[in-house]
Amino acid sequence: MKAKVSLITLGVADLDRSLRFYRDGLGLPTENHDPEAGVVFFRLEGNMLLAIWPREELAADAGISPEGSGFCGISLAHNVPSKEAVDAVFAEAIAAGAQPLKQPGDAFWGGYTAYFADPDGHLWEVAWNPDIDLT
Incomplete structure (x- = not known):
């Protein structure tokens, strides 16, 4: 495995709210944004992407429960x-x-x-x- 991270996906409660925060508030550029896709990608420097995806759908994709709160051990x-x-x-x-x-x-x-x-x-x-x- 290469020592590289190319995509970070954050599970979010409200996709539109998070889109406004990252795109409009922090100025991150979207990558091929399709409002109907149910996921949003932001282009980061160094050939990297940040994605936001509804928390329940991200958990289902990983095969785990979407329940959880508090510190998740990452920043x-x-x-x-x-x-x-x-x-x-x-x-x-x-x-x-x-x-x-x-x-x-x-x-x-x-x-x-x-x-x-x-x-x-x-x-x-x-x-x-x-x-x-x-x-």
Whole structure:
């Protein structure tokens, strides 16, 4: 297996709400969007896609129960080139309707981070890492 992730799919409660959050609020470009398809893809840099799909349908596709709540043990990270960029992206997400979880600030490991949750509670970290350039 190649050490690569090419698609991340988030199970969402309301597809239209999540589309508005990611496309209109955060400015992610959709990829071949078909309003009748029941799934939305967003083009990310580095030949990668983010998808949103109704939670029940994603669970059924995986053959598991859609029930579950609380921390699911994963976060998505968006790395930026500066502390100021962390502040700006965090503010943009909050303005788009994200729930602030951890205000921007210095991290114990030397970087600068913030956390927010999307409308379905998926955790996003916005980070500046002075040691590894992931921008």
